Structures are given as C-alpha cells and as structure tokens.
Amino acid sequence: MSKKFTIILAAGKGTRMKSKYYKVLQPVCGKSMVEHVVSQVEAIHPDAIVTIVGHGAEAVEETLGKRTKFVLQSEQLGTGHAVLQAEPLLGQKEGATLIISGDTPLFTAKTLNDLFAYHEAKGAKATILTASAPDPTGYGRIIRDSDGNVVKNVEQKDATPEEALISEINTGVYVFDNQALFKALHQVNNNNAQGEYYLPDVLGILRDAGEKVAAYQMPDYTESLGVNDRVALARATRLMQQRINEQHMRNGVTLIDPATTYIDTEVKIGADTVIEPGVYLKGKTVIGEDCHIGTHSELVDATLGNDVTVTSSTIEHAVMHAHSDIGPNSHLRPDADIGEYVHLGNFVEIKKAKIGARTKVGHLTYVGNATLGTDINVGCGVVFVNYDGVQKWESKIGDHAFIGSNSNIVAPVDVADHSLIAAGSTITKDVPFHAMAIARARQTNKDDFWKRLPLAKDPDWN
CATH class of the missing domain: 3.90.550.10 (Spore Coat Polysaccharide Biosynthesis Protein SpsA; Chain A)
Structure with missing residues (x-):
C-alpha cells in the first residue's frame, strides 16, 4: 500500500x-x-x-x-x-x-x-x-x-x-x-x-x-454525525457512551442500566464487576475484577483492586486495594491510598493519607495528611487536625492502635503500635507503645442540680 x-x-x-x-x-x-x-x-x-x-x-x-x-x-x-x-x-x-x-x-x-x-x-x-x-x-x-x-x-x-x-x-x-x-x-x-x-x-x-x-x-x-451545537454534542456523547458501554459488557462487565451509566473513553474495568445505575467513571479510572460500584458513585482517575465495593461514594485520584470497601456517602480525595480489607463506612473523608490493611474507619471521620498502620480501629467522629492556618502537618498511627470516638489527633503526632486513645481526647503529644492516652476534662456530677432549674417547678417536666 x-x-x-x-x-x-x-x-x-x-x-x-x-x-x-x-x-x-x-x-x-x-x-x-x-x-x-x-x-x-x-x-x-x-x-x-x-x-x-x-x-x-x-x-x-x-x-x-x-x-x-x-x-x-x-x-x-x-x-x-x-x-x-x-x-x-x-x-x-x-x-x-x-x-x-x-x-x-x-x-x-x-x-x-x-x-x-x-x-x-x-x-x-x-x-x-x-x-x-x-x-x-x-x-x-x-x-x-x-x-x-x-x-x-x-x-x-x-x-x-x-x-x-x-x-x-x-x-x-x-x-x-x-x-x-x-x-x-x-x-x-x-x-x-x-x-x-x-x-x-x-x-x-x-x-x-x-x-x-x-x-x-x-x-x-x-x-x-458532526457536532455544531450543544444538541449535536449531546447526541454524539450518547452514541459514544453506548459504544463504550457495549464494549465493556462484551468484556464481561455487568451494567445494570447502561442508559444511566457514564463511562469515559479511557476507563478500564475487570470482568465480573457490577456497575449500578447513576455511576460516573471518569478519566483514567481502573477497576479490577469482581468489584461492585453502587448507585450514584463517582470515580475520577481512581484505581481499584479486585473485589472492591463502593457504595454511593466519590473517589478522586485515589487508590483502593483489593477487598476494601467504602460508603455510603464517603469521599476519597487525592492521594488517598486504602489498603487491603480496609473498611471505610459512611461519611468518611480521606485526603492524602495511607490506610494500612484491615484498618476500620466506621463513620463520621476525617483523615488528612496521615499514615495509619494495619489493624487499627478508628471510632466515630474522629478528626485528624492537620492544618495550623499556615501549613499541613502529618500524623502517624501505629499498627493495632485503637482510637476512641470523638477524638482529635492534632498533627504532628506519632501514636505508637498497640496504643489506645480514650474517647473524647484531644491528642497533641506522641503516644508511646502500649500506652493509653486520655486528654479530656474530668467529669463532675452536681447532685440535686435539677431542683435549681426553673423547669423543676413545671409539672410537665417532672
């Protein structure tokens, strides 16, 4: 030729x-x-x-x-x-x-x-x-x-x-x-x-x-079909999306509702992965085999290993390794690296942090600029306080640590392996191996305090 x-x-x-x-x-x-x-x-x-x-x-x-x-x-x-x-x-x-x-x-x-x-x-x-x-x-x-x-x-x-x-x-x-x-x-x-x-x-x-x-x-x-206006652009997008979705289905991916599944050109998906309706897969996202992406999830330049579950969550420029799960209503921001068998529950936000294998972050937690080891339990309402108004600081949590609910980790601190942070603590210093850190005010009970309140005379409140 x-x-x-x-x-x-x-x-x-x-x-x-x-x-x-x-x-x-x-x-x-x-x-x-x-x-x-x-x-x-x-x-x-x-x-x-x-x-x-x-x-x-x-x-x-x-x-x-x-x-x-x-x-x-x-x-x-x-x-x-x-x-x-x-x-x-x-x-x-x-x-x-x-x-x-x-x-x-x-x-x-x-x-x-x-x-x-x-x-x-x-x-x-x-x-x-x-x-x-x-x-x-x-x-x-x-x-x-x-x-x-x-x-x-x-x-x-x-x-x-x-x-x-x-x-x-x-x-x-x-x-x-x-x-x-x-x-x-x-x-x-x-x-x-x-x-x-x-x-x-x-x-x-x-x-x-x-x-x-x-x-x-x-x-x-x-x-x-050429594109001269927004109507034609939408038509071309729909036809291209149909072409992309059909190719993924032929390759062994299940799309529950292809008409409401939006996959960019360079996305890669492994066989036996299931994509629910309303999912957006953008950029150069890579999804392994046997994953489950729940409805209304959005993945942007994300990388998922095999057998990962995403439930109604957003993942941007982040990695989830095999057998991990997230959601519902959670957010992985850039440079989040989630290890194998990690559980991230609802309303969890991770940014520029590495989470070790089998660690659990159940709910209502922010982890930013931190490295967490393996087999850690992070309680409800924990906040990694990483910004002092000028720069971001990093904290490190060792393997098998336990962080009680409603705790604040004020960076930069190191929490050693097998240590424990009591619920409600604000941690500003390093916690040594096998230690328990408590940083909260003592509880004081005022006996018979109820009688001093105006409501005490109201029969509806007695």
Whole structure:
C-alpha cells in the first residue's frame, strides 16, 4: 500500500456552540472531539498527521502536543483554503491523503482504514466517504450512474427534486491522491456567495480532467454525525457512551442500566464487576475484577483492586486495594491510598493519607495528611487536625492502635503500635507503645442540680 497521510480540519471557531471554548475541544466521554479523531487516525498508522488550526490554535496545539504537526490558517476562507495550508508539509509527497474534520468524534479506525483500502482498490484520484442518511436534508447528495459510478456530488441547494430524494450523502471525509489534490486546489476559485474556497470543488476539477472519482458507502451512518451545537454534542456523547458501554459488557462487565451509566473513553474495568445505575467513571479510572460500584458513585482517575465495593461514594485520584470497601456517602480525595480489607463506612473523608490493611474507619471521620498502620480501629467522629492556618502537618498511627470516638489527633503526632486513645481526647503529644492516652476534662456530677432549674417547678417536666 502507498504511503498514507491525514489532514485534520480544526480551525473553525464554532459560533453555534455558544461557548468560550473552541469547538473541537468540547469533550465527549472524557476526551475532546479532536482527540477522538486523532486517536482513530493514529490507529491506522499514517505516515504523517497535519492538523489545520485557526481559532484557539494554542489551545488545540497544547491539547494534542506532539501527536500531530500543525499549520495555521490565519484567515477562515473555506475548507479548500484550509487544506491548501498543508501544502508546504505534504505537497511534494506521493501517496494518499485522508481529509477529516476535527468535530466528527464518532468515526472509527476501521471505517477510515476501509476507506483507504477502497480508494486504492478502485485506483481513484479521489474517494468520497458516503453514508445512507435517514434524513439527508442539508447534506450533499451522491449521484451515481446505472453502473454505480459517481457522476457528481450535488449540494442541497442545487439539487433537483429527484436528486433531493437520494439518501446517499457526502460525509465530508475524503481520500485524495496527494499530488492531484494540491494541484487541483490551485484551480479552486471563490466565485460564490460566501467568497470562500470549497474543498468539494476539487471533485469536479478532477472529474473534468478525466480522473476517476469514487465513493465508498460506510455501513454505519451515525459515525458521520458532526457536532455544531450543544444538541449535536449531546447526541454524539450518547452514541459514544453506548459504544463504550457495549464494549465493556462484551468484556464481561455487568451494567445494570447502561442508559444511566457514564463511562469515559479511557476507563478500564475487570470482568465480573457490577456497575449500578447513576455511576460516573471518569478519566483514567481502573477497576479490577469482581468489584461492585453502587448507585450514584463517582470515580475520577481512581484505581481499584479486585473485589472492591463502593457504595454511593466519590473517589478522586485515589487508590483502593483489593477487598476494601467504602460508603455510603464517603469521599476519597487525592492521594488517598486504602489498603487491603480496609473498611471505610459512611461519611468518611480521606485526603492524602495511607490506610494500612484491615484498618476500620466506621463513620463520621476525617483523615488528612496521615499514615495509619494495619489493624487499627478508628471510632466515630474522629478528626485528624492537620492544618495550623499556615501549613499541613502529618500524623502517624501505629499498627493495632485503637482510637476512641470523638477524638482529635492534632498533627504532628506519632501514636505508637498497640496504643489506645480514650474517647473524647484531644491528642497533641506522641503516644508511646502500649500506652493509653486520655486528654479530656474530668467529669463532675452536681447532685440535686435539677431542683435549681426553673423547669423543676413545671409539672410537665417532672
């Protein structure tokens, strides 16, 4: 096969999106639209990828990094003019060039690869990627002769009533013989109402020169759906989500209700894991086998080992090792590292802390900037006081320690192995091995104090 090149059109501002963010950077299932396009293009291993940037050039370049080369279209003078900007990089190369828009996130590598193969098999100078649309309104129509050869591509406004009934549309994706493309682009004019240079005009120029123009009809029309506004963005997100969810289910993951399960593109999930409705799995989250993610949980760049249970909780940039559990209504914040067989109950918040194996933090507890050993019991209402108004301090709790309910651990302190903190204590000093620390006021009982209260004379209170 001849060399393959790709030009991605990403210069448009996207005014219909009504956003301060550039259109091709709008997210679909955790990645920007243009990143989806680049990922699929990379999968077919082209010899070069060139992205045409304009509005938001710096942001697009920062997003894609070194994955593509970039060319600036300083003036927005149409798609033909945009492609022509790549001539200094590609104009002298021999091979076939794919042209695709950066706002079409649903195209797959298989479709693009099939398009290249069809183009080469037909020996064409240009091949149009087409689709059969349920409603072709607004799209260019593909006109074929009785033998199935492409006669012309006619725009909606120029179509006759008979041509308007044709369902085969031009998706706006093409493969061209590279040198024929740039030669023809120099012949495109801007004699139209918008004063722009249109890429589809190249098809007519090649046809008039006696060159073959082919059309490959893709099997799945939905891949071709572009995104110009928020409605289309939601539609593309829904279709991408369906694709992602179905792939996970085929890989052995149970989604109780796929329609209300939201999984980003780069999430990985092990077999026999169950995901309940209303779950969001974002970023580069990795979930092991035999896990159970309960309803209304949100995981962001989280890592879960095998047999982990998450019940209606939030986990951000944190790790839970095998056989641990959390929730309901708890929160792991960045740099929380939860060991094997750890139990975190309801209303527990962990931040920048490491919890050793088999430790239990039952409920209503905050652990921040701390290292807890193994087999510790942390009672209800315990607070690790880690901030003095200027900086964060760290505390350490040894193995097999017992922290009574309603205690405050005022960092920095070290609580040794096998030590005990009495309930209600505020600990400000280190606790040695095998010691019990008590730091609370003595209880004083005032006998017959009830008789001194005004309520004592009220018969309803006696």
